[in-house]
Structure formats: C-alpha cells, structure tokens
Amino acid sequence: MRDPLPGFPGYSLRRAAYATAAELATRLAPLELRQSDLSVLILIGENPGVTASAIGRQLDIQRANMVPLLKRLEDAGRIGREPIDGKSQGLALTPVGRRTLAKGLALVEAFEAELLQRIPAEHRAHLLPALEALWR
Amino acid sequence: MRDPLPGFPGYSLRRAAYATAAELATRLAPLELRQSDLSVLILIGENPGVTASAIGRQLDIQRANMVPLLKRLEDAGRIGREPIDGKSQGLALTPVGRRTLAKGLALVEAFEAELLQRIPAEHRAHLLPALEALWR
DNA sequence: TACCGATTGCTATGAGCGATAGCGATGTGG
DNA sequence: CCACATCGCTATCGCTCATAGCAATCGGTA
Numbered sequence: 001m002r003d004p005l006p007g008f009p010g011y012s013l014r015r016a017a018y019a020t021a022a023e024l025a026t027r028l029a030p031l032e033l034r035q036s037d038l039s040v041l042i043l044i045g046e047n048p049g050v051t052a053s054a055i056g057r058q059l060d061i062q063r064a065n066m067v068p069l070l071k072r073l074e075d076a077g078r079i080g081r082e083p084i085d086g087k088s089q090g091l092a093l094t095p096v097g098r099r100t101l102a103k104g105l106a107l108v109e110a111f112e113a114e115l116l117q118r119i120p121a122e123h124r125a126h127l128l129p130a131l132e133a134l135w136r
Numbered sequence: 137m138r139d140p141l142p143g144f145p146g147y148s149l150r151r152a153a154y155a156t157a158a159e160l161a162t163r164l165a166p167l168e169l170r171q172s173d174l175s176v177l178i179l180i181g182e183n184p185g186v187t188a189s190a191i192g193r194q195l196d197i198q199r200a201n202m203v204p205l206l207k208r209l210e211d212a213g214r215i216g217r218e219p220i221d222g223k224s225q226g227l228a229l230t231p232v233g234r235r236t237l238a239k240g241l242a243l244v245e246a247f248e249a250e251l252l253q254r255i256p257a258e259h260r261a262h263l264l265p266a267l268e269a270l271w272r
Numbered sequence: 273t274a275c276c277g278a279t280t281g282c283t284a285t286g287a288g289c290g291a292t293a294g295c296g297a298t299g300t301g302g
Numbered sequence: 303c304c305a306c307a308t309c310g311c312t313a314t315c316g317c318t319c320a321t322a323g324c325a326a327t328c329g330g331t332a
Contacts, residue, residue, distance in 0.1 A: 001183050005179075005195075009248055010157075010244075012264055013267055014153045015267075015271045017153030020149060020150075034317080039141055043138075046139065047137050047138055052281070063280075064322095070281095086327050087279070088281085112145055119269045120265065120269060123269070127267075129256065130263040131152040132148055170288080189308075189309060199310070199311080200292080202310085223299065224299090224309060225310080
C-alpha cells in the first residue's frame with residue numbers, strides 16, 4: 001500500500017512515542033506503576049517537600065489532574081503530605097515510595113539504554129538534542 | 137527544581153510528540169479535521185478502493201476504532217463506500233474529501249517543514265532515521 | 273491593617289485515542 | 303463442503319489531558 005506518512009517526521013515522532021510508551025507501560029505494569037506516577041515520584045525524590053502545583057508546572061500536568069494521581073500514590077503508601085502553610089502541602093516519599101522509585105527508575109534506565117541501542121550509532125547522539133528542540 | 141527527566145530520550149520523545157501533536161491539532165481544528173482523520177484521508181487518497189481493515193492494519197488502528205472514524209468522514213461527505221463483495225467495502229474520496237485532503241495536506245507539509253527548521257541543522261537529518269528505528 | 277489579586281487544592285465533567293470482547297455475515301482453502 | 307479466517311460492527315472500558323468553577327489561603331500594597 002502506498003503510504004507517505006512515515007516520511008513525515010511529525011508522524012514518525014508520534015508513532016515512535018506511542019510504541020515506546022506502550023512498551024514502557026508494559027514493563028512498569030508489574031510494579032503497578034504508571035509512567036506519570038513514576039515521573040512524579042522521580043521529581044518528589046529529587047525535591048523533597050515540593051508542592052503538587054510545582055510538580056504540575058514542571059511536568060505540564062494540570063493541577064486538576066494532579067489530584068487523582070497524588071491520591072493514587074498516597075493510597076498506595078508511596079508518598080506522604082505535610083502542610084507547609086494553610087494552603088500548600090509538601091510532598092515526600094515514604095520508605096515504600098523510595099523502594100518503588102528505585103525499582104521503577106532501574107527499569108526505566110534499562111529501557112532508555114535499550115532504546116538508544118536500537119538506534120543506528122551514527123544517529124544516536126542526535127536524537128535527544130533534536131527532540132529537545134521540539135518542545136523545550 | 138531538580139529534574140532529570142528531560143535527559144531521558146524516551147521522556148523527551150513523549151514530550152516532543154505531545155507538544156507537536158497538540159500544535160498540529162490546533163492548526164487542523166479550523167478544517168474540522170483530526171490527525172487520525174487526515175491520516176486516513178491520505179491513505180484513501182493514495183489507495184482508492186482500500187478497505188477499512190487494510191487502513192487499520194497500516195496505521196495500527198483497531199478495526200473497532202475505524203468504525204466511528206469512518207462514520208465521521210462519511211457523515212461529513214468526505215468519503216464514500218462501495219461494496220467490493222458481501223463483506224468488504226472499498227473506500228474512496230468524494231470531491232469534498234479531495235478538497236479537505238488538499239487543504240489538510242498543505243497544512244501538514246508546512247508544519248512538518250517548520251518542525252525541521254526548529255531543529256539545529258547538525259541534528260536535523262538524523263531525526264527521522266532515529267525515530268524510524270524505534271517503531272518500524 | 274485591610275483589602276484585592278494570585279495561588280492552592282479540589283470537584284465535576286467531557287474529549288480524544290486506544291484496548292478488549294463478542295457477534296453475525298461472508299469469503300476461502302483444504 | 304466445511305472449518306477457519308476475515309470483515310464490519312456494537313458495547314464498553316481505561317488513560318491522559320482539557321476546561322470551568324469553588325472555597326480557602328497567601329501576599330503585596332494602599
């Protein structure tokens with residue numbers, strides 16, 4: 001079948017993103033961890049005491065959408081909240097959260113390394129800079 | 137805030153894909169055309185008489201999800217169906233569909249060219265081959 | 273100090289895309 | 303001829319993201 005779509009960088013970008021996201025999700029599933037959960041855990045781990053709003057801004061997740069995400073992490077005993085003042089709360093990992101983060105991070109790092117391996121060597125180093133130019 | 141995520145190619149890939157998809161969707165909106173609609177129109181335009189199943193296989197869209205998509209295109213008078221045999225139907229563009237395709241395609245090609253321009257010249261040519269290695 | 277605009281966390285809701293399970297009808301190869 | 307694959311379809315669900323609105327609180331300024 002004639003199909004000009006793969007020749008479009010934007011189309012290939014979306015297909016590649018979907019394919020890799022689906023594969024990562026499969027690998028994270030045994031940990032009962034979504035990609036969004038993990039990215040939030042990573043940020044909380046690196047920045048103990050951050051607020052939900054600050055994380056949302058960093059990851060471009062709307063405040064409204066942080067609510068169920070954080071509730072899920074809290075219900076799983078992975079994060080704790082501590083009031084900073086009357087309206088803000090600082091987030092931190094629990095011991096369980098730290099273990100989950102360690103497992104998830106190891107998994108992701110292995111996966112990311114695999115992705116790079118799939119790319120022909122001569123193109124490999126160019127991917128990240130090219131991608132960053134598209135969204136940062 | 138400390139944020140190691142952009143250093144992961146997979147993460148940057150998803151962010152870049154989302155950002156560009158959102159921008160393209162905005163540009164297609166005035167045509168009342170979704171990206172999935174346009175990709176299907178493109179394939180039908182290039183392959184008059186194809187079946188819904190064949191398009192779904194090519195684009196990795198489940199048969200079940202092709203149904204509302206094609207119904208939308210048909211309701212908008214953009215495609216027509218003609219029975220091939222008792223269970224298959226060939227799809228073709230209507231004159232309206234051809235016009236829509238031409239507009240959408242022009243828009244997409246301009247957008248894709250813009251995307252490439254955003255990428256520093258030394259990385260530009262490497263993006264497509266690197267992406268294709270990740271999903272094809 | 274009193275006030276007003278900005279911020280925070282939240283509820284409710286909808287759109288878009290994708291997935292699965294199952295169904296009746298039909299085509300096709302052994 | 304018949305078993306099996308395929309086709310188009312219904313129904314339904316999950317995930318991600320979006321918007322609108324709300325009460326409470328914070329912070330800078332008059």
